[in-house]
Amino acid sequence: MEIYDERTFCQDIQEIxxxxxxxQTVIKIMRNDKQPIVLMSHTTYRSYEETLHLMSSTTNAKxxxxxxxxxxxxHAINQPLMEDE
Numbered sequence: 001m002e003i004y005d006e007r008t009f010c011q012d013i014q015e016i017x018x019x020x021x022x023x024q025t026v027i028k029i030m031r032n033d034k035q036p037i038v039l040m041s042h043t044t045y046r047s048y049e050e051t052l053h054l055m056s057s058t059t060n061a062k063x064x065x066x067x068x069x070x071x072x073x074x075h076a077i078n079q080p081l082m083e084d085e
Contacts, residue, residue: 002027020044 002025009016009029016027016039024047026040040048055061070076
């Protein structure tokens, strides 16, 4: 996560917004006497929402985490994609 002060962000807003879109990164904007603001592209935001949704169920979160561990341990099986009839 990149961190900017308010002044720098305002000076470089176009470049920063382009980078957010191109790199799918998240930035934090520090403000005087106020809470920081986090800024991200819409694509990144939707990805965060989807992850929160998928992990909101304890059962689903366990299944996903187990699958990730299986893949990392080399227990994944490659299967060809099914073709439409």
